[in-house]
Amino acid sequence: MKSRRWPYLALFAVTALLAALPQLATAAVICHAGANLSVPESSEGLYINFATGVSGPTAGSTPGYDFDPYAAVNTTPSGQLRFYWNDMSSGNGGVVSSGDVYAVLGPGDSISASSLFSRAAFAGNTDIWRAGLTAAYLGYRFKNETTNAINYGWVRLTTSPPMGFPLTVIDWCYDDTGAAITIAPALPDTIFIDEFESPPLAAQ
Template sequence: MSVQSRIARTALLSALAAALPAGAAEVCSPLRNLNVPATGEGLYLNLITGVSGEAESLAPGFDIDPYARQIGEPPGQLKFYWGSAANGGAGVVSSGTTFAVLQPGAVIGPDALFSRAGFDGDTSLWQAGLSQAYLGLRFKNEGSGAINYGWIRLSTQPPLGFPVTIHDWCYDDAGAPATVPAADAIYADGFELPG
């Protein structure tokens, strides 16, 4: 399926999701393919508004900031910054501060292991290079004030993680756990868009 067909299908599915009853709690972004610069600022992203920017002031209320560590050995390593402790932001870890690469079916919720480690967080699994892998997270929804759980789909490259692309994300805006979808589940529904 072409990239254009996938984008069109994502837009159609987003429009259909918007027509669901107000009780629907899963919120997913359209395909964004945001490039994260390999700088000390990286790319700040507000998951609620979808606003991103290469400075914190350009993405008010940001929830995650993938960036390149500027000091330490080796410099240029991919790291994740979660903002102030007041926002409750953190990423899912397999143990300690090792940010996990989640598999389809993984549940991100209050029972998951989280870390707020930024500069000292272990992103070695992500630095190795991954194609469209899932990072679980939690963050404070600035609209409701509740902690929300979700995931971000990223691609990274060896040896330090850059270039990084943020493809898309989903979270549950009611504060319920979120589940990592099956590979290409959004495109496995059996119908094709014209073109």
């Protein structure tokens, strides 16, 4: 009679593997694909909550907003693109190359706690962005309201000269564990990606 011990050994091995998975699955990249949000060329611009995906024309219509690209009225000339990051307590900010010069990132670049960040709004330097860019990446950090932790991510923008408008927010991604994130060559049509390549959810 053949031994039936192997099914139990196999079951034990599978159980042990499953028990280890929660410890292995440390990275969770959340993406909001296909947003294609048109930003009004106004002093309010467009308020965006990176975690919920909600956007609106005012702070009041966008609870917990993290990012607000807008046209500043006090620049010379007036109407230049600027980035606002909510109040100081949020810890939000954008990646800069130095000082308050907002950097243009690309595939392969990483955003983490070691990146240089600025919260400068009116005083921020967006010259490169205002020159006109197609699908360029702005790195950021923000306080995730669901975890109350700082997360790192990127938002992809298309801008137009000479002021930066018309401006489109194409999509964005962030790592909700607080880990560093590396910009991928192209964003798949999903809102969730993990290290184990779980079946993607439909984009919303």
